[in-house]
Amino acid sequence: MLATGVLVFAFLNVVQTSSLSVVTDDETENLTSPNLDTLDSNNVDVFRQLLNQETIIRMTLVKNVHALMKDMLTLQEKLTVAENKISKIQTSTDHEISVLKKEIDILQTENSFLKNHSAFCKNDLENLNENLDNVTKSLTDVKVEADINQYQMDHLKLSASVSSLELFRNNQTSIKCDPKQEVAFTAAVTSLSTTWNSGTLMFNVVLTNVGNGYNPSTGVFTSPGEGTYVFYVSALEYLQQYLGLEIVLNNVPKVRLIGESAAAYQTGTNMVVLNLQKGDSVWVRHHRGKGYYSHSIPVTTFSGFLLPS
Numbered sequence: 001m002l003a004t005g006v007l008v009f010a011f012l013n014v015v016q017t018s019s020l021s022v023v024t025d026d027e028t029e030n031l032t033s034p035n036l037d038t039l040d041s042n043n044v045d046v047f048r049q050l051l052n053q054e055t056i057i058r059m060t061l062v063k064n065v066h067a068l069m070k071d072m073l074t075l076q077e078k079l080t081v082a083e084n085k086i087s088k089i090q091t092s093t094d095h096e097i098s099v100l101k102k103e104i105d106i107l108q109t110e111n112s113f114l115k116n117h118s119a120f121c122k123n124d125l126e127n128l129n130e131n132l133d134n135v136t137k138s139l140t141d142v143k144v145e146a147d148i149n150q151y152q153m154d155h156l157k158l159s160a161s162v163s164s165l166e167l168f169r170n171n172q173t174s175i176k177c178d179p180k181q182e183v184a185f186t187a188a189v190t191s192l193s194t195t196w197n198s199g200t201l202m203f204n205v206v207l208t209n210v211g212n213g214y215n216p217s218t219g220v221f222t223s224p225g226e227g228t229y230v231f232y233v234s235a236l237e238y239l240q241q242y243l244g245l246e247i248v249l250n251n252v253p254k255v256r257l258i259g260e261s262a263a264a265y266q267t268g269t270n271m272v273v274l275n276l277q278k279g280d281s282v283w284v285r286h287h288r289g290k291g292y293y294s295h296s297i298p299v300t301t302f303s304g305f306l307l308p309s
Contacts, residue, residue, distance in 0.1 A: 109264060110239070117295075124297055181225055183211035184305035188298030194238055197290035200283050201235075201245060203302045214304070220283040221304055223276040231304040232271040233257055233284050236293040239264045244288035247272050250281055265293060273307075 187203035202219040214221045223229065237243035237259030246253040247270065257268035274282065284302050294300040 113264065121295075181211055182306065183213050183224060183227075183229070185209045185211075185214040185221065186301060186303040187214055187216060187219075188301040189292070189294045190296050190298055192238060192291070192293045192295075194241070194291040196286070196292060198286050200285050201292070201302075203284070203300075205298065207298075207301075211306075218283075219302075220281050223278055223280045223282075225278050225306075227276060227309070228273060228307045229276050229282070229304055230271065230273050230307060231282055231302075232269070233302050234267065234269045235259060235300045237261065237266050237268065237289065238291035238293045241291045242289035243268060243292055244286075245284055246287045248283060248285055249274055249276075253287075256287055259289070259292075261289070267299075 186207040187209075188205045188207060189201075189203055190205050200219045202216075204216045204219075206214065206216050211224050213224050221231075231247055233245060233247055235243055235245055235257060240261045242261035243259035243266075244256060245268065246256050248254060254274065255270045255272045257270040259266045259268035274280075276282070282304065292300050
């Protein structure tokens with residue numbers, strides 16, 4: 001549009017000069033003060049038309065410039081909005097990346113633990129297979145020995161056997177009738193929990209329960225008789241969640257154990273010696289934190305036994 005305006009302006013100058021030359025018969029006169037009476041009427045009309053066209057062109061140029069400026073302002077506003085959106089997306093992306101990095105660190109920690117634990121389980125399995133072989137051999141030896149003993153007993157003379165057998169029975173009766181009852185138990189949990197945070201810790205898998213003092217349904221040991229008892233607890237906290245437990249006697253805490261949260265899978269242990277009366281109750285309950293870890297071969301256990309008098 002600007003080039004068109006320049007061409008029109010040049011054309012007007014040419015027309016004006018030509019018109020003045022025709023009117024003055026190529027004589028030199030003052031161009032700023034033409035004698036309008038001598039101008040040709042046709043040239044005047046052309047000159048007016050050109051002036052009108054120039055005015056229209058100028059107005060169109062001004063209108064186009066205003067529209068262009070308006071478009072530039074609109075584009076600038078849209079650019080500002082787009083930059084704000086990009087900034088928000090960048091902030092959100094940085095936050096999500098930070099969260100993902102933390103989750104990756106946790107997964108790497110768990111993966112490292114699982115690798116170590118897998119090696120530990122593999123060693124346990126090998127030991128178990130080895131022990132199974134030893135047990136099988138031992139059972140075979142016991143069976144052979146039992147067969148030999150049975151054969152020898154069948155050939156004992158009846159007269160000699162009566163007195164020996166009677167003495168043996170008397171000895172067995174005296175042993176079974178010992179007034180000091182044996183009491184000992186070990187109970188465990190064989191699976192982990194990430195949410196346990198209150199009440200009695202239920203060691204529901206019984207490994208030993210001589211005297212039947214421990215109840216796996218309630219997690220409570222009830223003293224079958226008066227005496228001095230020893231109790232021991234070992235517990236493993238789960239993945240830096242902190243774990244605090246108490247050994248309680250008749251709802252009164254006696255000792256506590258702590259599995260710290262400074263590092264993952266910290267073991268807490270404690271032991272207590274208590275003088276119990278018949279019917280006293282001892283159990284393990286929650287103090288602080290949440291969750292615990294264990295395995296099919298237990299690492300979180302509760303044990304107790306009666307000291308011999």
